[in-house]
Amino acid sequence: MSLWKKMSFTIIAVIVLITGLCGVISYRTVQSVIIQNKKEEMGNMLNLIDMNITQHIETLDRLIDVISDLVFAPNKMINETGVKIFGETELFILEQEINVFPSVKNLYALNQQDEIFYQYKMSQISLEELFAQLGEDKVKQNKNIWISLEDGSIFLLRTIWVEGEKKGSIVLEFNPEIFMQLLINNLSTFHHQITLITDKNGKVICSNTSVPAEYLNIVKERYDTGEHTFQFNWSNVSYFACGQYNGITGWRLFSIVATKDIFPQLQLLKNRVITITAISVLMGFLISFLLAWTITKPLKELSKAMEKAQSGNFDIQVHTNQKDEIGSLIQSYNFMLGEIKRLIHVVTEEKMAQKTAELNALQAQINPHFLYNTLDTINWMLLARGEDDISDLIVRLGELLKYSIxxxxxxxxxxxxxxxxxxxxxxxxxxxxxxxxxxxxxxxxxxxxxxxxxxxxxxxxxxxxxxxxxxxxxxxxxxxxxxxxxxxxxxxxxxxxxxxxxxxxxxxxxxxxxxxxxxxxxxxxxxxxxxxxxxxxxxxxxxxxxxxxxxxxxxxxxxxxxx
Incomplete structure (x- = not known):
């Protein structure tokens, strides 16, 4: 494969890789940040609902306190049937207090035998069904007990005790629709978001839409395991749910939304990323071919010139006006050819001079071993003549010469x-x-x-x-x-x-x-x-x-x- 093709494919591959990687990372990052923010919004919404519930319960507590003071006053007159008698003023006050709360549908006052002796509006109520829901909670003193029946009715019961003696009970019946609006207050932030409140037994008290039982069971089971924020699948659809517990009522608040509804614009973002990536790849394709051609063209010319120089032709010069690294390379090549031609001429002349110098040096060379042998001969001659001191000097000089060579x-x-x-x-x-x-x-x-x-x-x-x-x-x-x-x-x-x-x-x-x-x-x-x-x-x-x-x-x- 030619250098031009290698560079083109390499640049294209790098652009595709970098663009695709940046696109995927950007998409995932935006998706993660937005979904996390939306999930936090759901959690904040549950906090607001919990605050609404707490505020409404505190207001109802004050209402029950006022009603109990009116109904169970010690000086209240009792008729021959044992029923307390209310005056017009007291009845007016009761009605005014109840009218302040549009969610209150009716009010029932029960005596010590759990018999109704006063009700705000005439209606039928099944006390047996109501007390069946209470169980052991029925005897709790001065505690609010919330009850929800199968027909969707919602009741609040408080048993009034004074100095250890049961005086009777107050029962508030709520309008489910108005009660739901007051508590949930249209706080849903997403399309198709489900917001609901269940009692401690898991029964739905109020919800902004109907919820399938199997669907709700999955949510409650996950929440009961200690997960307050989780994802689950139901009918091949992914959902995100978060829950919160209200300590005053014992209710549990849930908010559920399909993952696709958290950020509906996600598909649009995905399409934009794909489009930008495709455009970047196309531009990169064109740029890579242009860049590869610009770089490889002078290199091809240089390669052809080098092939001719390899065959012995050193007169080829490559002309270029480029000022970059390739231009510098071509200039270096031209300079190298000139130096080669000059050196060939210089070497040819130096070889002749070298051979002449080597011949002269060979003629003038004296073998060091010949000098050492000559000194040894002189030493024996001096010993023969009795020149011991000079002989000793010659021996030392010979040893120096021998050591050095x-x-x-x-x-x-x-x-x-x-x-x-x-x-x-x-x-x-x-x-x-x-x-x-x-x-x-x-x-x-x-x-x-x-x-x-x-x-x-x-x-x-x-x-x-x-x-x-x-x-x-x-x-x-x-x-x-x-x-x-x-x-x-x-x-x-x-x-x-x-x-x-x-x-x-x-x-x-x-x-x-x-x-x-x-x-x-x-x-x-x-x-x-x-x-x-x-x-x-x-x-x-x-x-x-x-x-x-x-x-x-x-x-x-x-x-x-x-x-």
Missing amino acids: SGANTLVPLQEEVRYIRNYLEIQKCRMEERLEYAISIEEACNAYPCPKLLLQPLVENAIKHGLEPLARGGKVCIIAVIDQGELKITVIDDGQGMEAEKIQDILLDKGVGLNNVEKRIKLIYGQSYGLRIHSQKNNGTTVEIHLPLIVEEIFHEDYDCR
Whole structure:
């Protein structure tokens, strides 16, 4: 598949993925937020209904208190049949109090034998059915008891007790329709929302619409398990329900609505998201093809030019006016072709010069082993003539030469390096005579530890050349090796003319070639935490510390022994 197609399909796939993902997330988020808000509104609606119930019950309590004071007054006259006699004023007050409450359909006053001795309006009431609903609640003193009968009638009964003696009962009968309107008060917020109130036995007291029994049983069973907000399915429809308990009456309030009715505009939102996603995908399709063509066209031209260059034609140049990364790439390619052509010409000329130089170098080369053998011959000649001191100098020079050209080992035992530097110092002493003294102190435990080959010679040479030789008196060089704080510490000390801080800085900044090379070799082998530390003062000598790790490493010596 070509790059153009890959880019087009990739961009389209990314746009589809991102747009679809954003659409789904947006839809789900809006849906979740709105539905949650609607559910909270349902909960708030139940709170308002509960407040209406509580407020209405408190008002009814005051009504019953007024009626009981009028009906069961101690000084009330009683006729020969045992019925209390009411005056016109008292009857007027009763009627006025009852008329304030349009939901009250009738009022009944019962004596101690539960017989009606007063009623607001003449009507038939089945006291047997009413008391059958009460059960043990019948004997509760001065407590409001709510009763709902099968025919939808709603009653409120309070038994009046005074000083432990039952005086009678007050029964209020309510108009179900008006009572429902007062309590529910058209607080439903959704279309087809069901709002209902049930008594403690689960019987519906009032509802804004009829509710199927099976449907209501599911709601009551879920509520009885302790769930006050829940979803359920009935007849393949999803519903959301919330419930609340009224502690004064013992009633339970329920609000139920189909999930689809919580947010009817949800389908419209879904269609809008799908439409926006489709438009975004179409635009992305067009943009991706245009962008892919813009990027791949100059790349195709560059690819063709590179194929020609691969065959050896370096005269092809790709022309472009683009200022972006692709334009920079094409310019780099053109520059690279020019450099290749130039380098081919330069290399051709340099090869000829190199062959000439190699021939001259081969003619001038002297085999180091030939020099070592020649020094050995001179040594035997000097011994034959009795020149022992010169012979000893020649032997030391030969050992220095042999050490420097022997083997390819990067690391050698410290004792080998000390042996080499001792020979070097003896040769220097022959040259400087009494102007040079030296001392070497190596702890026995240090001898076997490895160190870089030719480590000490640049330091000792630097001490003699720059520290001691400029002084007429000469001086002394000391070499000390100890194990200190888990490191191999080698110190080279001279009592020469020393140097200033600027000179030390020059050495550390790569201006002191010998010492800096040693520093670089140590860091290259062991890491940045090891190397040289230089301490010096003008006219007060120089101390160079070498810090190496204690590494136990097997070293093979192929060209020298360790005697």
